[in-house]
Amino acid sequence: MPDTPHKGIQEVASALGVTPRTLRFYEDNGLISPQRVGSTRVYSRRDVGRMQLILRGKKLGFTIREIREFLDLYDTDPGHREQMEHLIVRVQERLDSLSRQKAAIEETIEELDQIVHEANAQLRQLDS
Amino acid sequence: MPDTPHKGIQEVASALGVTPRTLRFYEDNGLISPQRVGSTRVYSRRDVGRMQLILRGKKLGFTIREIREFLDLYDTDPGHREQMEHLIVRVQERLDSLSRQKAAIEETIEELDQIVHEANAQLRQLDS
DNA sequence: GATCAAATTTCCCTATACGTCAATAGATTT
């Protein structure tokens, strides 16, 4: 009858490449809520899937707070219309932010290149 | 005789666009050391110039610790040969780090674009 | 000498995503 293979915190953690501490941390922050057997956490397949979504969001640079917003909407929004709209807004914001970051990095790279050239010129002058 | 116009902390701060708090903070961290008249800080032209270097370093993304390294070498290295070599190394490191960041951002942007498209597709499907 | 404004010092606070103990409880092994 145990159709869905429930797992312990260690298994889930190493399967996802995180530490148990991280799973507890996300639970404290309301991102997941595995069952308990006594006080021990037991994770279902859905819990693991949810964690994968969370980790994807993290990789894309969303904060835990933002990820929780997505998940909350996902849970309370049948059809997921509102969720999708919210998602699009947030993703656009993030895209804008990243574009600005990228531009700033490009500027900085140019300046640093300049500095390297100047410093090398200095050195050659000391050599002569 | 007061050829170099010494300035108070307020003047220097607003001239540089920082707060007095920041100047005291940098002093606590050994980046500058203005004279004192009694207990009051008095900044020379050299102090202000040093601050401008510091702010440039910050703008280029160096940490306060790194900036202090540069300045320490600058102060103890007549001819500035060693300083230049150290500078080049650090600047190269920073350039590498920024290149990696840029690549990561570009990847992330692509993924997010994907997500926007998919989410929009979802919405159109809900409309039909 | 009293007062007022400016400056200094000292200490705690902020955000973020966990890491690192320490104490405790339950379950298992010897």
Add this chain to the structure above:
DNA sequence: AAATCTATTGACGTATAGGGAAATTTGATC
């Protein structure tokens, strides 16, 4: 039963660059 292993909870620590506020001292002015 004692020892060992795993898990939980709670509290505190980490890095970064200052912000904010309180208490005290100083300097200048009247």
